[in-house]
Amino acid sequence: MENGTMRDFSINAADNVKLMQQKLRMDYNFDILYRTVDIGGKMAGFFFVDGFLQEDLMHKLMQFFMGLKENDVKDVYTFLKVGMPYAEVEKIDDAGKAVTAILSGITCVFIDGFDVGIAIDGRTYPARSVDEPWKDRVMRGSRDGFVETLVFNVALVRRRIRDPLFSAEILGVGERSRSDIVLCYIEDKVDKRFVKQLKKRIESIKVESLTMNVQSLAECLLEKSWINPFPKFKYSERPDTAAAAVLDGNVVVFVDNSPAAMILPTSVFDVLEEADDFYFPPVVGTYLRWSRFIVTIATVLLTPFWLLLINNPSWIPEWLDFIKISANVEVPVLLQLLLLEFCIDGLRLAAVNTPTIMSTPLSIVAGIVVGEYAVSSGWFCPEAMLYMAVVTVATYSQASFEMGYALKFVRIVTLILTAFFDLWGFAAGIVIWILMLAFNNTISGKSYLYPLVPFRWKRLKRKLFRLRLPHENG
Structure with missing residues (x-):
């Protein structure tokens, strides 16, 4: 008990290990691995997925853990302060969250005497190189492109926007797939009401999985607006296009396992716009x-x-x-x-x-x-x-x-x-x-012909003519 809240884990590591083995159905999953290690005289059980683990990192951590003394693991706070040399670590007291973390590639450790699990984010995913996408090629400009790994995609955008107001919020969708979704935007440029509305829609989605990634998410966001064939969203596999959209006050949405970013809100002028327009005078x-x-x-x-x-x-x-x-x-x-x-x-x-x-x-x-x-x-x-x-x-x-x-x-x-x-x-x-x-419906509620309808000459001028980018003028 802590603050009146019942924990899923006990202080007995053996019980916690047995609970996780049942929830992970390890008898039916050859790639979910478990290993017992002695840390400071206490039994510790490690759970991880083969193929998602950085083996070199884990070998070094194991060597460090085996050298710890009993005082280094007398309680969870001392262990995290003295006995954990790795930065990306958090405590987990919910068995469901622990299962999701392990299946996402995070290593979870259960140590005797601790009534929480320790999640070590030392995962790695199979990924291809960030080559230029074959569809969004440009005559001049950067030659990198998004891949199927979410962290890499966000990093490619953050590399171009070194602003502390740049936000990358993560959400989860899918009762079975539990797919990660990230919303990227700049705090002082984005329409905050639209971000709040978008997050509410995403959190209210009730599906088993996003089978087709961004397309599945798009259909969940606009369930009744698919008779009109004109695209409600703009997709891009170019980090420079996504970064420019974020700097222009838009929201860029990434879905794990998809190399395409979804740019919101979208008008017909946004769909017709391309990166080549800005790589030339x-x-x-x-x-x-x-x-x-x-x-x-x-x-x-x-x-x-x-x-x-x-x-x-x-x-x-x-x-x-x-x-x-x-x-x-x-x-x-x-x-x-x-x-x-x-x-x-x-x-x-x-x-x-x-x-x-x-x-x-x-x-x-x-x-x-x-x-x-x-x-x-x-x-x-x-x-x-x-x-x-x-x-x-x-x-x-x-x-x-x-x-x-x-x-x-x-x-x-x-x-x-x-x-x-x-x-x-x-x-x-x-x-x-x-x-x-x-009459094309958009998720933001704005006209699909914006800034022509309603008429906004300052914005329309930038859509019709190649002028200096808004963020170049501050």
Whole structure:
């Protein structure tokens, strides 16, 4: 008993060891190891997970413990002050917390005469190197990237922000997985009400596990807002992007086992923004940004607008005669464009699942055989193939997969409406696109078009033009 609170552990180390062996089901887990050591004449039981342990560190600690005298371990306070040379140590008096700590890779020690366990955080996780992510590459800038280890990811951001007001709060989600989630923000820049709201939502999540890491967390945070395809969150695997977001007053969320950081709150301008915009002078950065905006709009409107003109050849001026279909059309143009939309996705999925050594020859086969014979057989006309190829390449002008598929869905809807309702259908497609952007629900409650709606010129100017970063001006 301490302050009227019943402890899970007794002063008998043997009882504590037996309790932990039962809770950890050690008879069914070969990788959970247990070892007994004599420390200052007292029995001590160590629990740890094989593969999560820094063996060199633990060997040195064992040597130190075996050299302790009886007075060094007369009570837990003396032991922590005199007999524990390691810094990352804490007391645990709850068996459930001890089980979670051990399964997380922390070594727990139970010493005879102590009614608490001693948690030694000397863990290490299997991790790959912090190489540049293959999707968020830049022409200039740092070449490191997030990995699946939470501590490494937070360290990559903290390395860039040496501010005592930088906070990294850790939370746990998942009744079985007990996944670690970290919220990173700067105390005097972030919206504190939003942080409080976000923490409350995360703590109220009741699921067994975050099976798909950040995606599972995203779906738990916005349970009823998934009809609209436009992304509610911005994801990045770049530490510099995450650090810039934190310095701009945003919250960056990390989920253990995921190399992607979630940036909140998010507007459409945030999703379209990329690191390359800031690694070049303002004029070049502004050009790159506007190029991306224009290309993004073109990916939605190019094929519907071409279909509109093809259906109304009298609208085509002489200088645009070359866009007309030159060959006989065996398959309706709308059906051609829809088939190409699905075929391109099929080729993309095939490329993802193709072994690297075979990707180049298969790409050549797909380009020559499929492309050439699809036209010669009469399935597709060359013009439809050309414009869909332009749209496909243009889709990769921005890094967000989610945004690319959202634009694809809008394009398909606009194509169908244009084919059936002509000019009115084309206009309706654009209106639907704008309404989907305007009414997209975000976790912060702000408009998805912020700072355009509500209008904030100072903020909007920074989204449209590459100016000096806000944190460069203090």
